[in-house]
Amino acid sequence: MLPIGDANPSKRFPLVTVLFIAINVIVFVYQITLPxxxxxxxxxxxxxxxxxxVENPGLDSLWSIITSTFLHGGLLHIAGNMLYLxxxxxxxxxxxxxxxxxxxxxxxxIVAAIAQIAMNPASTTxxxxxxxxxxxxxxxxxxxxxxARVRTLxxxxxxxxxxxxxxxxxxxxxxxxxxxxxxxxxxxNTTGGVAWFAHIGGFALGMLVGFGYRISGKxxxxxxx
Numbered sequence: 162m163l164p165i166g167d168a169n170p171s172k173r174f175p176l177v178t179v180l181f182i183a184i185n186v187i188v189f190v191y192q193i194t195l196p197x198x199x200x201x202x203x204x205x206x207x208x209x210x211x212x213x214x215v216e217n218p219g220l221d222s223l224w225s226i227i228t229s230t231f232l233h234g235g236l237l238h239i240a241g242n243m244l245y246l247x248x249x250x251x252x253x254x255x256x257x258x259x260x261x262x263x264x265x266x267x268x269x270x271i272v273a274a275i276a277q278i279a280m281n282p283a284s285t286t287x288x289x290x291x292x293x294x295x296x297x298x299x300x301x302x303x304x305x306x307x308x309a310r311v312r313t314l315x316x317x318x319x320x321x322x323x324x325x326x327x328x329x330x331x332x333x334x335x336x337x338x339x340x341x342x343x344x345x346x347x348x349x350n351t352t353g354g355v356a357w358f359a360h361i362g363g364f365a366l367g368m369l370v371g372f373g374y375r376i377s378g379k380x381x382x383x384x385x386x
Contacts, residue, residue, distance in 0.1 A: 162313055164331055165323075167248055169309040171255040177263045178250035182243050185291055188231045189239050208232055208287035211278040223271070230270040232289035242291045248311075249302045250295075256305060256374070265370060269297020269363045276362025280347070288356050293363035296339075300367025303332040304375065336364050 192200060207228040214222040233239035254262040273293020278284075302309075307329035315322050343357030 162315055162331065162334055164245070164248055164311045164313050166312040167309055167328065168312070168325070169252050169306055171251040173255050175251035175254045177259050177266070178246060178254050181250075181266065181291075182246060185231055185233065185239060185243060189233050192232065204232065204287050204289065208289040209274055209278070210287060211282055211284040214278055215282045226271050226274045227267060229274065229289045230267070230291050230294050233291070234289060238290060242295050245295050245299065246291065249298050252306060252309075253298050253301050265297065265301070266294050269366050270294035272366045273297065273359040273363035277356040277359040280358040288359070290356070292356065293359035296360045296363030297367035297370075299332050299335065300364035301371040302367075303329055304368050304371025336361070339364070
């Protein structure tokens with residue numbers, strides 16, 4: 162199940178969303194131009210090393226959490242994150258306004274990283290990617306626009322089709338998948354792979370902020386509620 166667009170247009174240009182996408186792409190292009198040794202050194206300095214964060218918490222650790230959200234491990238990694246950010250980010254940005262959205266994005270990345278570190282504090286594997294921050298956007302979107310129609314590519318073995326589904330179904334399925342994978346990973350002796358609990362933590366924060374926004378009675382600028 163892969164979303165490729167939504168029928169939930171926004172009135173304002175998603176300036177911050179485009180800015181975040183541009184930064185991620187520029188950093189990724191820089192990464193792939195580096196020789197392997199220099200790339201490894203760059204990743205070790207800008208990504209999160211959970212064990213180091215636990216041993217030396219402070220401003221340096223917080224900074225590495227922020228910088229790590231602009232790094233990616235490969236083309237599919239960044240392509241997937243930027244696709245989700247582009248589809249769902251504009252409506253969240255319009256609702257929270259540019260500054261609030263930027264703060265929310267970074268906060269979601271921080272909370273997501275803390276969630277993953279809490280589940281695997283001894284890891285020495287670099288943790289990187291915008292997935293946690295993007296997950297926060299997905300959680301917020303699911304709460305604020307549950308009935309928005311999402312154009313989705315469905316794979317069923319050799320059968321491939323497009324279908325319009327409610328955002329709550331698409332994003333709810335995504336979250337449940339992360340939850341099952343995260344629980345499965347708890348019993349596995351792995352040193353790398355996907356930071357499932359970063360996705361779970363980011364999504365949960367997005368939902369909490371979304372529910373808080375709804376309870377506050379603030380207007381939703383546009384979209385399906």
